[in-house]
Amino acid sequence: MQIVKHDDQKSDASALANPNTKVDLSCFLGTWVNTFKDTRSITRFVLSQTSMGYTITTNVSDGVGDLGTVEVVPFAPTVDSTQADGFVARYEFGFLEMLLTSYYTKGLIVVSQYTRFKDGSGRPDYFNREFFFKTD
Amino acid sequence: MTYQDITCLNDNCRLAPGYRHTANLDLSSLVGEWRNTNPATGGIAKIHISQVQDRLEIRVFGARSPDLCDWGLLPVTVYAYEITGETVAGFELTYEFDDQQALVTAIHNRGVLVIHTYHKFKDDGLRTNFICKEFFHQ
Numbered sequence: 001m002q003i004v005k006h007d008d009q010k011s012d013a014s015a016l017a018n019p020n021t022k023v024d025l026s027c028f029l030g031t032w033v034n035t036f037k038d039t040r041s042i043t044r045f046v047l048s049q050t051s052m053g054y055t056i057t058t059n060v061s062d063g064v065g066d067l068g069t070v071e072v073v074p075f076a077p078t079v080d081s082t083q084a085d086g087f088v089a090r091y092e093f094g095f096l097e098m099l100l101t102s103y104y105t106k107g108l109i110v111v112s113q114y115t116r117f118k119d120g121s122g123r124p125d126y127f128n129r130e131f132f133f134k135t136d
Numbered sequence: 137m138t139y140q141d142i143t144c145l146n147d148n149c150r151l152a153p154g155y156r157h158t159a160n161l162d163l164s165s166l167v168g169e170w171r172n173t174n175p176a177t178g179g180i181a182k183i184h185i186s187q188v189q190d191r192l193e194i195r196v197f198g199a200r201s202p203d204l205c206d207w208g209l210l211p212v213t214v215y216a217y218e219i220t221g222e223t224v225a226g227f228e229l230t231y232e233f234d235d236q237q238a239l240v241t242a243i244h245n246r247g248v249l250v251i252h253t254y255h256k257f258k259d260d261g262l263r264t265n266f267i268c269k270e271f272f273h274q
Binding site: 006 | 180215216218226228231235243
């Protein structure tokens with residue numbers, strides 16, 4: 001086992017007590033709405049579970065509206081836990097790539113959006129962060 | 137409409153009338169050595185950021201007894217705060233290790249570099265994918 005930092009290591013006691021390593025995102029499933037009604041970016045997203053794993057369906061303001069559905073990779077807060085604390089998803093549109101990283105805090109999911117242009121338009125890659133609350 | 141027909145996914149991708157792109161993003165606010173605000177961290181102890189022409193390269197050092205673990209020097213993708221590109225927001229990159237992938241995202245705000253590292257293990261069946269959130273100062 002390769003250790004690149006101390007926190008990568010799972011304790012022996014923890015490994016015995018909880019051999020499962022699958023991160024559970026089920027408590028976040030449902031519709032999440034942007035706290036900022038006038039956002040120029042993601043207005044809402046839906047987290048779902050399929051037989052293959054978890055997915056996200058994202059809606060944005062104006063533009064194309066529905067960005068479609070992609071796979072979500074859930075992450076726990078520590079190497080010992082299995083309850084999700086956030087997730088990562090990646091949209092690929094050819095001319096543009098959008099990386100979504102997120103974490104949960106105090107009833108909100110904080111989504112960081114890293115948008116990278118690949119169309120030679122000269123637009124700088126840009127970042128924005130927004131907050132979402134659960135509606136169902 | 138297909139995605140091939142468009143160049144904007146949402147309003148943020150569009151430059152407002154009267155605005156223009158900045159030719160080069162000023163990266164100087166990120167350059168230098170950044171140390172974890174928690175000296176007892178079990179995560180990332182420090183990172184070095186250097187500028188090479190209009191790009192940034194970073195070297196991450198993980199906290200691992202007895203010495204630090206050098207993750208290596210890699211170029212990063214830099215992001216602006218706005219489509220106008222006047223202020224650098226941060227960067228992201230992915231380290232590929234033998235048995236894990238570490239996505240490192242960093243955002244600079246008021247002298248603090250907030251780093252989230254998403255560790256995804258390659259099916260070792262022992263460890264859970266996890267997030268590490270840490271703060272760094274110069």
